[in-house]
Amino acid sequence: MTSSEAALEDDQSAREHTPGSLLVTFFGAHGRDLGGWIAVGDLIRLLAALGVDAQPVRSAVSRLKRRGFLVPESLGGAAGYTLSEPARELLADGDRRIYAHRAPRLADGWVLALFSVPESERHKRHVLRSRLARLGFGTAAPGVWIAPAHLYEETRHVLTRLELAAYTDLFRAEHLAFDATAESVRRWWDLPALARCHEEFLEVHEPVLTRWNRTRGAVSLPDAFADHLRAVDSWRRLPYLDPGLPPELLPASWPGGRAARVFQELDARLGAAARDYVRTTVAGNA
Template identity: 40%
Template sequence: MTSSVLDDIDARPGSTTSLLRTLIGLYLRPLGGTISSGALVGLAEDLGIPAARARTAITRLKKHGLLLAASGGYALNSAAVPMLERGDRRIFSVRTMRAGDEWMLVSATIPETRRDLRHQLRRRLQFLGAGAVSAGLWILPGHLDAEVEELLDELGARGFATLFRTSDPRPAQSLVQAVTAWWDLETLRAEHEQFLASVTGLDLSTPFAAYVRLIDSWRVLPYIDPGLPPELLPADWPGVRSMETFAELSALLAEPAGEHVRAVAS
């Protein structure tokens, strides 16, 4: 499906393609949806990306459907806008569950003849922050209901899935123990620690480059971390520190970074 390609969930933060994707997602909409080739390559150079490598990555992003050729430059593919808006909500409005909030269960029975669909659904649900209760059964925060419905429709999997809502899941063991089985908390911890380490090297004297790299390092985390209730997580969970660090740096860098982009694009 087009939308799953545009989501580009395999982009490695810090790579040339990922940085340009982040740049485009942040700034092409405020610029009216278009940018000259010279301005886009110039902004890539401000990120430390050589022009030749930037042009190669731009070609790749066109192939993925994020960009379209336009007179004198590039235009944002309108089909990418819903995905970018969904990303905005995740990246800039992180939600954390509280005790008593509803959970969502997704039960999907997909035929053996559609193993490709089963694989896609599993990967995309994990990217939304779902935990695996058992084969074909996933659990997510209830506030992700609309995103799950959208995902199932995009993949053509809605006919194979049944959705449930509950505020009182009752696993055989304690809910704290169940959470450690449903989600790989150690991998999530490592992702948070990697983010926190990455921001220590940001050069705040160059706010544009620092801000794009900040968003690029952060943007996957609010997807794969479902924002579980604090009482279900270890006492030393680094997620809160990650969110506070991101919010502080974003507030410091966003405005001067935007000014730089407008100056280059004009």
């Protein structure tokens, strides 16, 4: 894993609703539909719909360029940026997690990850732990990481892409004994913290969905774009924090399913209008 790739991972998990985070979310939701290139002026105009001023946008763009997420490129005399190839791969990985509609089953079992890193490359231990945590793995025991089996293919793909596969062994597993699995997952994951993340998402975005569902008449494209981008920016972290555990292992009041439905409904309600706003804004300044 190169330093550039590590920087991209940091940008992917940056604090939500900052200019940098909103730009990463924008390129994930819309940038590839534009061919990956966009003028700086259009980025400024688009993020103005979210109340972000021009200078913070320029600063965030510069940081994403330094980290290897964006590549400067002029087109038709206009200064702009295109996505780097590692950024495209990172966003494609995100698509599979962010927009997936999983129905996990306890019978599917688990995937275990064990890794061994030579002392001469010990810095990669932190990278591996960090990457496994971001994929949704919990810690079953020192050096033993566990996740629902449905994360196996994604884990294999990501560790291979980041050149970490040589240090890792992955196993499929079934929990046989001795503690009840529902009790075990409370040790492996911080379920109260995960629940709070879902509840915070619901507190902010469920009223937005309610308001839009009551809206009649023409849709305000700038408002749809702004509310949709904020929702995606908030949501895109949750499927990584929450590994998608089978419902029988979770508390009866678990808010994750409700949060997922709110996001899916917001995406369905606002996604097309948001894309229309992006296309008209960019086309209007071509």
